[in-house]
Amino acid sequence: MFEALTPVSEMLARNLDTLSRQPLLVCGLLEDDLPGMLAGAGPAPRVFTTDFRYFQWLKHKNGADVEFGAQPRTETAAGLLLLMPKAKAEADYLLAACLPLLAPGAPIFIAGDNKGGVKAAPKLLAPYCKQVNKLDSARRASLYQADLASPVPAFTPADWISRYPLTEEQLQVCALPGVFSAAHLDSGSKLLLGTLTELEGRVLDFGCGAGVIGASLLKRHPGLELELIDINALALEASRLTLAENRLHAKVYASDGLAQVTGKFDHIVTNPPFHAGLKTFYHTTESLLTQAADYLLPGGSLILVANAFLPYPELIERSFGHCDTLAATGKFKIYRATR
Structure with a gap:
């Protein structure tokens, strides 16, 4: 079900040198073995998913560090890769839940289908970052990158x-x-x-x-x-x-x-x-x-x-x-x- 790489991951494969510099926390619309591809190029990522089917598939596939829930566990992360979910409001939620785990200066990547809302990445990242760069665009998908400007307050689920x-x-x-x-x-x-x-x-x-x-x-x-x-x-x-x-x-x-x-x-x-x-x-x-x-x-x-x-x-x-x-x-x- 999740075996073939999506066009988004095929585009990300062109950027493994950049993405594999640190162990990333990966979340959002995960639909393939992108975590395995990242682990093959550098430090294995930590995966947070709200999709129980994907959680089971990835856990049984290669014993990846994968967690399922409404918010990630409170352990620090070196960087974040958000695969753009269908709803922009969910992207806002995931950023608010994950970014408190990052230190200032940590890289943040947002990738997704061009028709799936990824072009909103600069606006989504504006409250957290001073500058957002578009790193790549291919296979009708895009990748944006920014650095976290300052510490993000702890996530408060009740606010959402x-x-x-x-x-x-x-x-x-x-x-x-x-x-x-x-x-x-x-x-x-x-x-x-x-x-x-x-x-x-x-x-x-x-x-x-x-x-x-x-x-x-x-x-x-x-x-x-x-x-x-x-x-x-x-x-x-x-x-x-x-x-x-x-x-x-x-x-x-x-x-x-x-x-x-x-x-x-x-x-x-x-x-x-x-x-x-x-x-x-x-x-x-x-x-x-x-x-x-x-x-x-x-x-x-x-x-x-x-x-x-x-x-x-x-x-x-x-x-x-x-x-x-x-x-x-x-x-x-x-x-x-x-x-």
Whole structure:
């Protein structure tokens, strides 16, 4: 999945002499074995990722110094390489979380796809650096470099939490940069919540995002045994914050698809992921639709919202033998299948 070098890393390969002068802390949109390439040219980097799938892949590949979470561990770093994430707000967050680990004068590199927001690097680095240089541009990707001008204050996670109310549910949603449904309730989840009938028993919120669906279900049905999973550390942290803010309790943990899930459920409810980085990404949802029946108790149901144009009913019918459409708008459909 991550074996081939991305165009961004191919561009970075032209700059290994510069990048390998010190052991870098690498974070952001990691999609290949860039850390292995850096380790082959100089001191091995330390990798911080919010992507659980990538964390597992890299850890098992070569025993790299890789950590997964919503913020890096507080150990000093000699320099930083940020691979530009999809959301500029997430880039701001990662810089604020990582730069306190650097000493003044340490190099900071930002690389990314030219269509993926990397051109904002000078503006992103302006609060921290006096001058930003563009070192390279190739393969429709660019590399920027600057030196940290002065010490950066310790990272305060609470400063990055945004909140908005769900009036009907009497809920306060907490979100972090780059998390799905970070600023408001998306129309797909709204349709799903408006369609769901009585649920009971053990319920899985697959791809929980900021915890909107799970928290809403718990608010309506306090007796639920709810589990929330996601692949993104910022989403998991946002879900924990949302639950705590509303005095709700559920199990929240990282899972690559259903791989870390155990046992069977009465219901799996999801507004599944549709994008990964800059790419449209169906693999996770297709795997869910293929495997869900094995994780449901007899009579248990899979309920999901999806863009109306996606061919999910065929996959659901292949796994369950049927697929019911509970609701539809011009853009979204709610599907249900029962084991």
